[in-house]
Structure formats: C-alpha cells, structure tokens
Amino acid sequence: MECLVPNSQPRPATTAGWKLSHIRPWVQTGFLGVWLAPVGQWLHGIPSCVFHCYSCPLSSFACPVGVAANYAALLPAAFEVPYLLIGLLLVVGTLGGSIVCGWACPFGFLQDLLGKITSQKVSLPGWVGHTRYGVLVGLVILLPLVLGFKGVPFEDQIVSICRLCPAGALEAGVPYSVQGLLAGNGWMMSWFKSAILLSFIAAALFVHRPWCRIFCPLGGLLALFNRFSLFHLRFNPKECVECNLCRSRCSMGVKVDQKVNVAGCIRCLECTTCGAITPAFALPQHKPEETTAAK
Amino acid sequence: MKRIPQPPVNPASRDLEHHDFRPGFIITLIGAILVFGGAQHLTNVDTVEGSTAWETQLIKAFSSGGLQYADQLAAPPPPKLDDPAAAAEALDRWARRPADASAPKWKVRVDTSAKTPCPT
Numbered sequence A: 001m002e003c004l005v006p007n008s009q010p011r012p013a014t015t016a017g018w019k020l021s022h023i024r025p026w027v028q029t030g031f032l033g034v035w036l037a038p039v040g041q042w043l044h045g046i047p048s049c050v051f052h053c054y055s056c057p058l059s060s061f062a063c064p065v066g067v068a069a070n071y072a073a074l075l076p077a078a079f080e081v082p083y084l085l086i087g088l089l090l091v092v093g094t095l096g097g098s099i100v101c102g103w104a105c106p107f108g109f110l111q112d113l114l115g116k117i118t119s120q121k122v123s124l125p126g127w128v129g130h131t132r133y134g135v136l137v138g139l140v141i142l143l144p145l146v147l148g149f150k151g152v153p154f155e156d157q158i159v160s161i162c163r164l165c166p167a168g169a170l171e172a173g174v175p176y177s178v179q180g181l182l183a184g185n186g187w188m189m190s191w192f193k194s195a196i197l198l199s200f201i202a203a204a205l206f207v208h209r210p211w212c213r214i215f216c217p218l219g220g221l222l223a224l225f226n227r228f229s230l231f232h233l234r235f236n237p238k239e240c241v242e243c244n245l246c247r248s249r250c251s252m253g254v255k256v257d258q259k260v261n262v263a264g265c266i267r268c269l270e271c272t273t274c275g276a277i278t279p280a281f282a283l284p285q286h287k288p289e290e291t292t293a294a295k
Numbered sequence B: 001m002k003r004i005p006q007p008p009v010n011p012a013s014r015d016l017e018h019h020d021f022r023p024g025f026i027i028t029l030i031g032a033i034l035v036f037g038g039a040q041h042l043t044n045v046d047t048v049e050g051s052t053a054w055e056t057q058l059i060k061a062f063s064s065g066g067l068q069y070a071d072q073l074a075a076p077p078p079p080k081l082d083d084p085a086a087a088a089e090a091l092d093r094w095a096r097r098p099a100d101a102s103a104p105k106w107k108v109r110v111d112t113s114a115k116t117p118c119p120t
Helices: A015-035 A064-074 A083-096 A099-103 A106-115 A126-149 A166-182 A191-206 A210-215 A217-227 A245-249 A270-274 A288-294 B021-039 B055-063 B084-095
Strands: A231-235 A277-281 B042-047 B052-054 B067-069 B108-110
Touching (some): A015 A099, A064 A126, A064 B055, A083 A217, A083 B021, A099 A217, A106 A210, A166 A191, A191 A210, A270 A277, B042 B055, B052 B055
Parallel strands (some): B042 B108
C-alpha cells in the first residue's frame, strides 16, 4: 500500500504496522469468546470494560454503563459507591486508554464489520465526540438519579440508557424476541427500540463506528485516559516523511498528523502503519544526571 | 484507501507525546486497590435471606431483576372470612390497621436467586 499526497513522498506501510492491522480482527474475534461465554453467568457480578449488554443470553460480565446507571438510580434508596466499577475503569483506562475500544469491544467489532459492507463513508466533524459526555452525564448518571429520587426504580424508568441502547436491542432484545416468536408470543421488543436498532445498523453502513464516535459513554470515559495512559502512541519525527499515511488510515477522523493521544482515538493502531507513530509503554526511567551527581 | 489532504506539517516541531510512568502507575494502583476492596465490599443493602449483600451480588441483581423495593410488595391479603359472624369485625380491623404496621424496614433488598433478564 502506498499513500501519495501532493506534498509528500510515497511511502509503503511498515511491516509491524501492517501486521497489527491484520491481527486486530482476529483479536477482536478472540475477545468474543470472553464476552460471549455463558459460564453460569456468575461473572455477572463483575462489570466488564467493554460495551456489551448484560441481558444478552450469552453475556458473561455485567455492562459497566448499565451498572453505573443502576447505581445512580439506587442512590435514593441506598447510598452505595461502585468501587469495583470505578477501580476497573481506572485500571483499564490508565493501562491502555481506549485500546479496549479498538481491540476488545464486541459492539465496536460489529460496527467494524458493518462498515466493511459499504465503501462510501460520511465523515463526521470532530466535535460530535463531545456528545458522548452528554450521554454519560445526562443519561447514565443524572436521569436515573432524578427519576430514582422520584421513586421510580431503574427497571421501571421509561426513558433510560438501557431503553435507548442499540447494543441492548441487538444482544438482548433480538434473541428474546426471536424466542418469543418461536413460542408464539410475537415480537417482544418495542417498535421504538426496533427502530433504534435499524437506524443504528443503517448508520453503521455509512459512518465508521457511529455509536463509538457519537454516543458511547464508556468509550468517551476511557478516551479521557488517552492523554496519560501507560500504553500510548509515540511520534518519532525522524521517521516522519509527511506522507500523510497515518491520517489517511485513521477511520475515526483523528488529526493524527497533529496529535494522536486524543479523546477521539480508539487505539486501533492503524496509524502505526506509517512508521512514524509507534506503540509504546511508559516505563520507569532512571535519570542519568542524578546518578552522576550522586557519584 | 481514501486520501485525505493534509496541510504542511513540521515533524521537528511536533509534540513527541511521551507519557510519564508515575501518574499512570499511581492511578493504576488506586484502581487495583478499589477493585480488590470492591470485591470484598459488603454493601448497606440486605438480601432476601437476611444477610448483607456483597457488591458483586448487588451488581448481579441489576442484570437479573434481583432488586426488590419495599413499596413494590403486595399489601397483606384480607383475613379469611370463615366465620360469618366475625367477618365484618375482622374486615373492619384489617382496614383500620396502621398504615406502616406491615411496611418492611428495608427500602431495597437483593434477591440473590433472581434470574429474570433485565426487561429493558
């Protein structure tokens, strides 16, 4: 593969970056075995770090977004701090930032696959990523909290993140509705949620990862760690020939030629194919001047 | 691959985006402590069996319809009217019972055996 832009030199993709690009779908497939492993559902007591509905018949872990919303709604009845959830997100976020979005999230993988069906893609402006924080604060925390104070348990809240979530519609609504159809009970999922699911699928055909880029509260939260996570992407100016391969490979619309460890990045590592951007892990460093001074 | 036009860049002046080890390590450590503590954390929520729910049991209750709220409990049934003579008096006594006499002392509790998928 070569990237040619008027102000640059042609440049082939690096071997390491090319390998990463080819390995990623297989890693994502492998992670499906983790999230879709119904090991007695005893792991439902532990939140996962990816966007995956806990009502899915095959889900192994609890959805972190659903757990957070439930905690918010529970607050008026019992004040509880979700230590497990906060701790898990801190560990995952500071270790890898949003790398789970690009390499482990089953819903992201589904959107990647849907995106391969069509080649024509609509580009989105970068500011749409801020909507994720509106969803996080408004739908996941404030709305369940307010309705909880009004005495409405989370399960009875007509408007909630779970009622609007396309992952819940696909992973739980569809299986149970099919089961209901087979049992003669008709389609169980509401028309509204079915419409959300169809809209999401249609959007994923023409926009790369629409849920991740516009709505995902979990991805938005994990992406905040990108600025200081131990795993990060490093820019090597000596390798850069201004070929623009990094930015052209980025399907999330990140301006990689300016800054790469930003909130819009899902750490898919496609940009590393150019060779100037390399994956790195922050390690403790010895300061040579201090040791010299000590001697 | 679609080519994206790029303004001229100066690689030499660009931020190398080097990340320090210490802040990430400290936050990871805090997170690990919270995970360890959360796994052993007993909540303020009771279980149906009368014990206190672990945090993991509470989280599992979210996904399995295992939360019971006090006001969702059905009111106590009226007395059986086997004796016609005492029926009116029994019904009157039942109707005049203190409103909070049968109200549970808990606001919410966890049914650890619940397996109903979340209806949302």
